[in-house]
Amino acid sequence: MASDPESPPSSQGQGQSRRRRKLSAIMMADVSGFSRMMGADEDATVDQIKEFHRQVKLLVEQFEGRVVDTAGDSVLGEFDSVVNAVRCACRIQEEQAAENAGRSPEERIQTRIGIHLGDVIVEDYRVYGDGVNIAARLEPLADPGGICISEAVYQQIWNKLDLNLEDLGLKDLKNIEHPIRLYRVLRVGAPVAAPSPLANAPPRLAESPPVSAKTSDESAAAALLRPASLVPLSVGAFLLLSPIILFPSAGVLSTGGAILTSVIAGRVWARRSRQSGNFLLALGLGIASGALWTDWSRVTNALFVLGGLIVAALGVGGRRSKDSATG
Structure with missing residues (x-):
């Protein structure tokens, strides 16, 4: 050469x-x-x-x-x-x-x-x-x-x-x-x-060649039941239920559980849909839910919702960019 x-x-x-x-x-x-x-x-x-x-x-x-x-x-x-x-x-x-x-x-x-x-x-x-x-x-x-x-x-x-x-x-x-x-x-x-x-x-x-690539269809339930997903999901569920199982934590543990659960669910969703923006969309919903679990004040509620909306908006923007690039 x-x-x-x-x-x-x-x-x-x-x-x-x-x-x-x-x-x-x-x-x-x-x-x-x-x-x-x-x-x-x-x-x-x-x-x-x-x-x-x-x-x-x-x-x-x-x-x-x-x-x-x-x-x-x-x-x-x-x-x-x-x-x-x-x-x-x-x-x-x-x-x-x-x-x-x-x-x-x-x-x-x-x-x-x-x-x-x-x-x-x-x-x-x-x-x-x-x-x-x-x-x-x-x-x-x-x-x-x-x-x-x-x-x-x-x-x-x-x-x-x-x-x-x-x-x-x-x-x-x-x-x-x-x-x-x-x-x-x-x-x-x-x-x-x-x-x-x-x-x-x-x-x-x-x-252009025809578009018809196919991958094996793994159900969402099967993906969530993998150890890499099931273990953190179990931890997230435990944290969500911490006010009942353990003790009240002013919503801190529950918020952490909601965010952890949204991270795992978002990863599975993004992989199955081949849309990386879906991960941010799920994460944004988890962050915004902090307003429900904590309810400390109107300011903190607004911050949780605003932060969640910004992250979710980034995810929606990423999905649209990919759709327009492949469309």
Whole structure:
């Protein structure tokens, strides 16, 4: 890869390769059962893996990406477009499924694919960083012949590609500091067309892909019964009932319980509706309810209601902004 003329030179000195950062969609593809295949027939497996590398490289380039590395039975691809990365992954699985239909079970090649969108470091032809590491951690979580994507990828494709997606929830990944919400592609739809030669031309709205991404429908009750929600909800309910269970606290504990309950309910509401503004809307209602629980004075009542209305208004404004952006 040619170095970026605008990027600052690395500390390695003049004449050395340049290092730059960029946001990339990273696709990691790996053959399932490679060790078993090598144990059965090494020569035939090597030929199959070489053909697999060749086919994947052609598809990656067809979808405007590049193959960064091929090590053993794996292929690492980089894309500027998240949509193209997922389209390429779907095409890989479609073509492999078609080829496997004419093979015996022992000769079939099934691939697991993980895709993540993240900030990476590019130097020479190599790509480094958490973006690569996370994609590598997602790949083993995919089913053989399947695709696993991160929340960052999902947010970019859910309204652009016709896919069935299953929400796997937050997952802890090895050597990754924070949990990441993951999604599994349940069914690859109709054959995916590669970008046309005019793909770099300004897009027209009429050519946008159909909007029909679907996630697994988890009921609100099931979401609230998860330990991460149930425990703080129980604490909130206990605080709400503290004047009866414990002792009067001039509404302080009850107000805290109302706000805690609204926080948990708002989180569930925001996740299910995919509207982050709903969290602030629920929180605003919880804050405003402080006027009911305390009733200290007209001034404090007004402050509780005013604060709640401001937070709720921010939530409503956020919902409208998202609706107008996606509309």
